[in-house]
Amino acid sequence: MAGVTKVEIYESAEELQELLRKQKIVSSRERIQALYLLKIGHVKTIQDVAVVLGRARVTVQRWLKDYTESGIKGLLSTKKSPGRPPMINLQAREQLDREL
Template sequence: MAGVTKVEIKESVEELHELLLKQKTASSFERIQALYLLKIGQVKTIQDVAVVVGRARVTVQRWLKNYQESGIKGLLTTLKSPGRPAIISLQVREQLDKELQESEGFKSYEEIRTWLKAVEGIEASYKVVHDTVRYQMKAKLKVPRAVGIKYDSEAESEFKKTATIPRSNKKHVIAPVDRQKTMRYWCGDESRVGLKTEAGRLITKKGVKPIGIMQWKRDNFYLYGLVEPLTGEYFIWEFSHLNTACFNIF
């Protein structure tokens, strides 16, 4: 009969029946079922087997070929497809990871897309970048700590190591010479008023605190002020600079 399979099945009907009962997945059950149907003579051709198990004829042919070459073990071995290679390779991820370790980070996932294209020559969709960075690399947007444009992280670290913090601060009060005269206690301070760069959240790795570099505008002005805590009276004068000349005028 044309199409009749000539595969020699070594296992007995009883052995195949026991194997059927042990299978835990539909795929492995169908493969043993194909041998079982051929062994008991219920089907004769590969096409008949394909119809009964609900698989394509070429799929059943591949099963039987694996059985002929490697027996039951080969029949039940499932080869996983490698699939498409990742758009962002492991090597590129390692380089991106170094960038995310920096406290400056990235301003947005779109900026990461631009970095990938400019530095690595990779065209990746927003979704691919977001899923890779946010969920696989565990990096997310965070509110940065604002620092000046002249900020030096190494200098800050060195200062923290060498600076001495006084254990206590003593307050000194000068008593008036003439007790008939009233002494008024005023507190003074200076403050710079101006606008700074608008900065949103930054993307950095988990555990890396972001730092937002701020560019201050040059048209700032300074407020010099005095206030008497007892009465609430105050005096404020606007100056262009914070220097000795302005202090003397004030």
């Protein structure tokens, strides 16, 4: 069948359910939920997972790729963007703080 995922999920359904309960970040919860749905057989394809979770198919594929490459730790790791550099340099900011 086209679209059926061949990802091997190593954790048991009970372990995934426990991880699901412990998650405080919504994005991490969705990722664990995707694995859980596949593990219990509620969904068969990546497209089905995407529909149930309300995410794009490509996003779910990226999650599963992260899981196969680096396991559950890699799936749950969040990457923080460095953000835009400040327009005012540190010295000028310190001087403004002193004057104010």
